[in-house]
Structure formats: C-alpha cells, structure tokens
Amino acid sequence: MRDQPEAERPDLTCDVAIIGAGTAGIAAERAARDEGARTLLIDPEFRGTLCANTGCMPSKLLIVAAKAAHDARRAPVFGVQPGALQVDGPAVMTRLREERDRFVAFTRESFDDLPEGTAITGRARFTGPTTLVLEDGRRVQARAVVIATGSTPIVPPPFRDLGPRVLTTETIFELPDLPDSLAVIGGGPIGLELAQAMGRLGVAVTLFDRETRLGKARADDIHEALSQAVARDLTLCLGVDTEARADPQGIRIDWSGPQQGHAVFSHVLVATGRAPTLDGLDLAAAGLELDDHGTPVFDRDTMRCGTSAVFIAGDADADAPLLHEASDEGALAGCNAARYPQVRPGPRSIPFTLTFTDPPLAQLGAEPGDDTLTGRSDYSDQGRARAEARAEGLVVLHADPQGRLTGAELCCPGAEHLSHLLVWAVQSGATAADLLLLPFYHPTLEEGLKGALKEICRQIRLPQAEAPATTCAVRDA
Numbered sequence: 001m002r003d004q005p006e007a008e009r010p011d012l013t014c015d016v017a018i019i020g021a022g023t024a025g026i027a028a029e030r031a032a033r034d035e036g037a038r039t040l041l042i043d044p045e046f047r048g049t050l051c052a053n054t055g056c057m058p059s060k061l062l063i064v065a066a067k068a069a070h071d072a073r074r075a076p077v078f079g080v081q082p083g084a085l086q087v088d089g090p091a092v093m094t095r096l097r098e099e100r101d102r103f104v105a106f107t108r109e110s111f112d113d114l115p116e117g118t119a120i121t122g123r124a125r126f127t128g129p130t131t132l133v134l135e136d137g138r139r140v141q142a143r144a145v146v147i148a149t150g151s152t153p154i155v156p157p158p159f160r161d162l163g164p165r166v167l168t169t170e171t172i173f174e175l176p177d178l179p180d181s182l183a184v185i186g187g188g189p190i191g192l193e194l195a196q197a198m199g200r201l202g203v204a205v206t207l208f209d210r211e212t213r214l215g216k217a218r219a220d221d222i223h224e225a226l227s228q229a230v231a232r233d234l235t236l237c238l239g240v241d242t243e244a245r246a247d248p249q250g251i252r253i254d255w256s257g258p259q260q261g262h263a264v265f266s267h268v269l270v271a272t273g274r275a276p277t278l279d280g281l282d283l284a285a286a287g288l289e290l291d292d293h294g295t296p297v298f299d300r301d302t303m304r305c306g307t308s309a310v311f312i313a314g315d316a317d318a319d320a321p322l323l324h325e326a327s328d329e330g331a332l333a334g335c336n337a338a339r340y341p342q343v344r345p346g347p348r349s350i351p352f353t354l355t356f357t358d359p360p361l362a363q364l365g366a367e368p369g370d371d372t373l374t375g376r377s378d379y380s381d382q383g384r385a386r387a388e389a390r391a392e393g394l395v396v397l398h399a400d401p402q403g404r405l406t407g408a409e410l411c412c413p414g415a416e417h418l419s420h421l422l423v424w425a426v427q428s429g430a431t432a433a434d435l436l437l438l439p440f441y442h443p444t445l446e447e448g449l450k451g452a453l454k455e456i457c458r459q460i461r462l463p464q465a466e467a468p469a470t471t472c473a474v475r476d477a
C-alpha cells in the first residue's frame with residue numbers, strides 16, 4: 001500500500017470482502033473468518049435475510065394461517081362442527097408480521113456477534129478485480145471478493161407503474177388486510193404457495209401462467225395431481241398471455257390464448273421469477289466473464305468465477321435459488337476465498353426442491369434417464385392418508401439399474417417429510433431393498449413408500465423382504 005498515491009489508497013483493507021449480508025453472505029463471512037481471514041461484510045441495510053423478511057418465513061406464516069382455515073372448513077368430514085368460519089384478515093396479517101419480525105430479529109442479532117469493524121454499511125461496486133467502492137466514496141481493497149447480493153423480483157412491463165395494487169413479495173406481506181380478490185401472475189413456487197394460501201383464506205384468486213406446467217413439475221402425473229389439488233382453492237388459467245391496466249375498482253387483467261377473458265381484481269401479485277441482483281455492481285470493472293443473462297460464469301464445485309479471485313454464492317448466481325443452497329454455497333465460497341489461490345472443490349448436495357402447497361410438490365435428484373427404473377406409490381387410497389380424509393396424489397421413485405435410489409417426484413400428503421427421508425436415502429447411496437429392510441411404523445404415510453420400493457426391486461429381482469418387526473403377522477403374534 002505504501003507506494004500507492006494517497007488518492008488511490010484504500011480506506012479499508014481485508015483478506016475477503018463479502019458483498020451482501022443475506023444467508024449466503026453471512027455463511028461466507030463466517031467460513032472465511034473460520035479459515036483465519038480478515039473479513040469485511042458489506043450491506044446497505046443489514047436488514048436481516050431475505051428468507052426471514054420477505055421469503056421463506058412470511059410465506060410459510062401465511063400458509064399456516066391458511067391451513068387453520070382449511071382444517072376448520074373440512075372439520076365436518078369428521079363429524080366436527082366448528083360453526084360458521086370467519087377469517088379475520090387484519091389479524092392474519094398482524095400475526096404474520098409479528099412472527100416474521102421475531103425471525104428477522106434473530107437474523108439481525110447475528111450481526112452483533114461479528115468482530116468489531118467487520119460490518120460495513122454501504123452499497124458496493126467493483127472498481128477493479130478485487131477493489132470496491134462504496135456509495136460514500138470509501139475504497140475497499142481485498143485479496144478475494146464474494147458476491148452474495150441475492151435476487152430481486154422480476155416485474156414484466158404490463159405490470160409496472162400501476163401503483164400499490166400491484167404486489168410482489170416485497171410488498172404483499174405488508175398488506176393491512178387480505179385482498180378482496182387477487183390475480184397471481186406466475187405459477188412457480190412463489191405463485192403457487194401464496195395463491196393457494198390466499199384462496200384458503202377466502203380470497204377469490206385466479207392464477208395465470210403463460211406456460212401450461214405449474215411449479216416446473218417434471219412428470220405429467222405429478223403435475224396432474226398438483227393442478228387438481230390447487231384448482232380446489234383457486235381458478236387456474238394456464239398457457240395464456242396477460243395484459244394489465246388500472247381500473248377504478250382495481251387492476252383489470254385481460255388474458256388470451258386457449259382461454260380468453262377479462263376481470264378486475266383488487267390486487268395483483270406478480271410472481272414471474274427473480275433475477276440476480278447484479279445491477280450496479282459494475283462487473284465489467286472486475287473483468288469477469290458473463291453468461292447471456294449477465295451472470296458471472298462460475299464453477300459450482302468451488303463457487304469461483306473463472307480464474308479470478310471473485311467468488312459468488314446464493315441467489316446472485318441464479319443456480320439453485322433456495323435457502324439451503326445459499327447457505328452451502330456461501331460457506332464454500334467463503335472458505336475458498338480465504339484460501340485463495342488454493343481453491344478446492346467442496347461437497348454439493350443433490351438437487352432438492354419443495355413447494356409448500358397442500359399437498360406439497362417435491363422433486364429430488366437427477367431427472368430420469370433411459371435406463372432409470374421407476375416405482376410408483378398411489379396415495380389416493382393410502383391407509384393413513386385416507387384416515388385423515390386427505391388421500392390423493394402419488395410418489396414416483398427413480399433408481400439406477402442396480403436398484404440404487406437416484407431421485408423422486410412427490411405430490412401427496414406429507415410430501416415435505418417423505419421427500420426428506422428420500423433425499424437422505426439417495427445421498428447415502430441406499431438401494432430400494434435397503435430401505436425395505438428398515439422399520440416402517442404403522443399406520444403412517446411412510447408405509448405408502450413400500451409399493452414404489454417393491455416395484456423397483458421386482459424389476460431387477462432384488463429381495464423385497466421387509467423388516468420383520470413391521471409386518472402385521474409378527475406384530476399380531
């Protein structure tokens with residue numbers, strides 16, 4: 001530094017500068033510090049993670065309120081009469097925000113544990129391969145940089161500039177009351193989860209998507225189960241183009257394609273995807289190679305961008321925009337940034353997505369190939385699901401020619417838990433026969449997996465023996 005002219009001398013120096021204090025950035029900072037690096041964690045707001053503020057947690061809080069309404073509405077199936085159902089919209093939104101704020105406070109408290117001088121408030125942009133400048137003019141020089149700037153909702157042109165009735169996940173959780181009616185544009189995880197929850201809370205919801213496939217469901221029968229389920233709570237309008245304009249009563253949506261029509265909604269939720277937050281970072285100054293979408297080209301085993309000293313993690317890399325991936329990628333990026341130039345590949349978990357509809361949609365592992373074995377379990381008459389009056393959907397398991405499980409698709413009651421068991425089984429290298437030898441308690445949703453596991457075993461003559469203690473004959477003896 002000493003031979004740099006004073007005007008170019010950095011105000012702040014460190015081994016690893018992390019841009020963005022969300023889940024990925026927090027994990028990167030911790031991992032780099034654990035490796036002995038001097039770190040700076042830079043964020044304009046330090047408001048806590050997206051997950052806690054406007055992502056996973058508030059969306060799940062809305063979903064649990066919707067579940068309470070749904071359970072009350074279907075209680076008469078069991079002979080239980082809860083009386084006339086009333087949903088208190090302001091109370092739903094108040095509880096959501098109170099609980100959300102608790103989660104946010106926890107993520108903010110983690111900033112208090114940072115070593116003094118580590119948290120730097122400001123918006124960063126590159127001025128060179130490992131140099132940054134903050135809005136207030138402070139210059140930062142690092143040995144390596146981690147980009148962990150997250151993502152931002154995409155709002156297509158027809159929905160821009162129509163005022164506060166057009167919502168994104170940045171604004172929907174701030175509503176003082178539930179909307180009277182809601183058009184949801186986009187049937188990905190965000191659109192599906194929030195549309196079904198709002199529908200169950202009594203909001204008249206129509207979900208529009210320009211594609212005919214919801215939630216990127218990979219298998220036709222899984223998609224069929226999902227769309228049948230959500231269509232009970234809302235109106236589906238798929239494969240259509242939408243136009244929007246302001247109307248005295250709200251927002252008018254005109255749609256065209258296989259179906260045509262128009263309607264006025266009090267609010268519109270735009271859930272048409274999220275883009276990495278890379279604008280304003282001046283990636284050109286960092287000299288990074290960019291893909292067609294302007295995202296740095298990086299190695300997902302090391303999180304390194306090309307041959308540079310820049311690493312990327314979380315939604316910013318547009319690879320797998322999920323909480324557990326942001327956390328894992330952050331840790332890997334931070335570790336490698338601290339060790340730079342000694343960069344090593346880190347472990348990556350197998351692909352796993354879970355959309356919290358009811359029933360949930362879960363997909364894990366690789367897509368099936370030509371030699372993939374498949375086994376199915378039908379949940380439309382599964383014992384425990386039937387007892388709970390929610391028997392529907394199916395599980396499809398995939399295995400390699402030796403019977404080793406490689407992936408699964410689920411849309412059935414309990415899929416969020418069943419898919420966890422299955423992803424653990426896949427990651428541990430278990431075969432279908434191995435799982436059949438494990439205990440299955442009765443009567444559970446897990447028992448429903450046996451049909452699919454046996455079908456795989458039959459195809460390659462693997463033993464279909466079950467763990468003896470779980471068979472009725474032994475239990476009854």
Ligand SMILES: Cc1cc2nc3c(=O)[nH]c(=O)nc-3n(C[C@H](O)[C@H](O)[C@H](O)COP(=O)(O)OP(=O)(O)OC[C@H]3O[C@@H](n4cnc5c(N)ncnc54)[C@H](O)[C@@H]3O)c2cc1C
Pocket residue numbers: 019020021022023024025042043044045046047048049050051054055056057059122123124125148149150151169190277280281313314315316320321322323324326
């Ligand atoms: C409604 C919704 C529901 C979701 N539900 C789930 C779910 O159930 N399960 C799941 O696994 N995932 C879910 N996700 C996805 C998950 O929330 C994200 O993948 C994850 O939170 C991304 O973390 P991140 O660290 O990449 O980004 P963030 O937490 O957004 O952090 C990015 C940080 O970068 C900062 N920043 C941006 N630009 C700059 C700059 N120039 N300089 C300095 N700082 C900057 C921002 O201020 C921010 O603090 C959901 C997302 C949404 C929107």
Ligand SMILES: NC(=O)c1ccc[n+]([C@@H]2O[C@H](COP(=O)([O-])OP(=O)(O)OC[C@H]3O[C@@H](n4cnc5c(N)ncnc54)[C@H](O)[C@@H]3O)[C@@H](O)[C@H]2O)c1
Pocket residue numbers: 156185186187188189190191193208209210211213214215216242271272273274320321322353354355356
């Ligand atoms: N449970 C979870 O894990 C969870 C929940 C919510 C969000 N997320 C994460 O957030 C990310 C973003 O979610 P998302 O649902 O916004 O995005 P997405 O990209 O997954 O889905 C967007 C949907 O909008 C549709 N679409 C795009 N442009 C459109 C247009 N102009 N008109 C009509 N439809 C249009 C697409 O066909 C697609 O179905 C997801 O990829 C996921 O990783 C995860």
